[in-house]
Amino acid sequence: MALFPTHFVTVSVLGLVLAGGVSGQLSSTFYSSSCPTLESMVRLEMTQAINREARLGASILRLFFHDCFVNGCDGSILLDDTGTFVGEKNALPNQNSARGFEVIDSIKTRVEAACNGTVSCADILALASRDGAVLLGAQTWTVLLGRRDARTASQSDANNQIPAPTSSLSTLISMFSNKGLSARDMTALSGSHTIGQARCTVFRTRIYNDTNIDASFAATRRANCPSTGGDGNLAPLDVQTPTQFDNAYYQNLVAQRGLLHSDQELFNNGSQDALVRSYSQNNALFASDFVAAMIRMGNISPLTGTNGEIRRNCRRIN
Numbered sequence: 001m002a003l004f005p006t007h008f009v010t011v012s013v014l015g016l017v018l019a020g021g022v023s024g025q026l027s028s029t030f031y032s033s034s035c036p037t038l039e040s041m042v043r044l045e046m047t048q049a050i051n052r053e054a055r056l057g058a059s060i061l062r063l064f065f066h067d068c069f070v071n072g073c074d075g076s077i078l079l080d081d082t083g084t085f086v087g088e089k090n091a092l093p094n095q096n097s098a099r100g101f102e103v104i105d106s107i108k109t110r111v112e113a114a115c116n117g118t119v120s121c122a123d124i125l126a127l128a129s130r131d132g133a134v135l136l137g138a139q140t141w142t143v144l145l146g147r148r149d150a151r152t153a154s155q156s157d158a159n160n161q162i163p164a165p166t167s168s169l170s171t172l173i174s175m176f177s178n179k180g181l182s183a184r185d186m187t188a189l190s191g192s193h194t195i196g197q198a199r200c201t202v203f204r205t206r207i208y209n210d211t212n213i214d215a216s217f218a219a220t221r222r223a224n225c226p227s228t229g230g231d232g233n234l235a236p237l238d239v240q241t242p243t244q245f246d247n248a249y250y251q252n253l254v255a256q257r258g259l260l261h262s263d264q265e266l267f268n269n270g271s272q273d274a275l276v277r278s279y280s281q282n283n284a285l286f287a288s289d290f291v292a293a294m295i296r297m298g299n300i301s302p303l304t305g306t307n308g309e310i311r312r313n314c315r316r317i318n
């Protein structure tokens with residue numbers, strides 16, 4: 001008689017361990033009966049947004065990164081500050097920088113009208129970031145779903161756990177490692193900088209003071225980023241094809257045309273040089289590593305089951 005309960009307990013514990021493993025309890029079919037039109041609604045809204053402004057695809061991809069790196073992919077970055085709530089939008093990496101929130105709002109409005117109270121903001125962000133990248137040329141992938149929304153946010157974790165553009169290679173590797181991501185994942189995910197823009201304030205020191213930079217590239221960038229003033233002036237992260245999701249970012253690094261100090265750290269006689277060179281020559285290799293790394297990033301500490309909530313409005317907790 002004693003064997004039965006023991007065996008049962010063993011199986012249950014094993015089940016919990018497996019369910020809590022790397023891919024969490026996320027599933028590609030999570031909403032297939034509760035909200036079957038979810039993916040087409042997200043795709044439609046993202047198509048409209050990108051037709052208005054291609055950069056929005058980049059901005060939303062970055063929101064997903066900044067969401068996942070701060071206590072998991074739980075929609076915490078979407079919460080507005082209020083008189084009594086400190087969110088992540090005014091953390092240093094996000095302030096005057098994180099953008100695209102209105103696109104998430106309009107997706108959420110459409111999704112709520114069709115599937116009231118069913119789909120989390122965290123999952124909407126995961127789908128929208130995939131669609132943004134794909135609409136700009138990335139290879140597609142299946143997004144795992146079933147994340148729930150946080151009822152908390154952490155400005156200090158956003159300040160401390162999102163890497164800065166001044167980071168060294170060893171800092172980048174360790175900050176990704178802290179999230180369970182490898183150096184290879186880090187280098188592949190940095191390929192997101194094949195789209196989007198950066199402000200003068202984050203690349204000024206690089207274009208005036210770094211020595212591992214192509215001279216004519218530096219001169220071009222200095223023309224719109226003075227040594228003082230013009231902090232918000234924008235430049236494309238990828239000098240070649242700024243709205244196309246391709247491997248030109250890595251070609252730029254090989255040519256010492258990385259815009260951010262942290263970008264060029266990936267090709268500066270260090271451990272990632274060979275991989276950067278491979279990606280620069282082999283778009284298919286980059287594309288498949290990028291997809292694998294995005295799925296791993298999307299699996300960082302999701303809230304599942306009855307944890308968290310399904311927010312009605314992505315900007316505030318219920």
Ligand code: HEM
Pocket residue numbers: 055057058059060061062065096097098099163164165166167172186189190192193195196197198199200202237260262
């Ligand atoms: C490896 C460490 C990383 C650092 C230090 C970094 C830093 C930055 C900085 C400083 C900007 C410009 C922000 C501004 O001036 O307003 C930026 C933009 C961007 N980042 Fe990263 N990033 C990193 C990794 C990533 C990852 C992993 C992703 C996505 C998976 C990503 C996606 C983007 C995108 C798409 C933009 C352009 C956003 C826009 O145009 O609105 N970055 N990043």
Ligand SMILES: *[C@@H]1O[C@H](CO)[C@@H](O)[C@H](O)[C@H]1NC(C)=O
Pocket residue numbers: 112113116117
């Ligand atoms: C959605 O559900 C909530 C309760 O969960 C209800 O208060 C609200 O009126 C519903 N909205 C729509 C558009 O049906």
Ligand SMILES: *[C@@H]1O[C@H](CO)[C@@H](O)[C@H](O)[C@H]1NC(C)=O
Pocket residue numbers: 204205208209227
């Ligand atoms: C470049 O380095 C010099 C000497 O350290 C410093 O005074 C100056 O502020 C730096 N310039 C920029 C734009 O970071």
Ligand SMILES: *[C@@H]1O[C@H](CO)[C@@H](O)[C@H](O)[C@H]1NC(C)=O
Pocket residue numbers: 212267268269
């Ligand atoms: C990398 O090393 C080579 C050979 O030692 C050297 O010529 C080159 O300047 C170095 N590049 C950087 C960016 O340090």
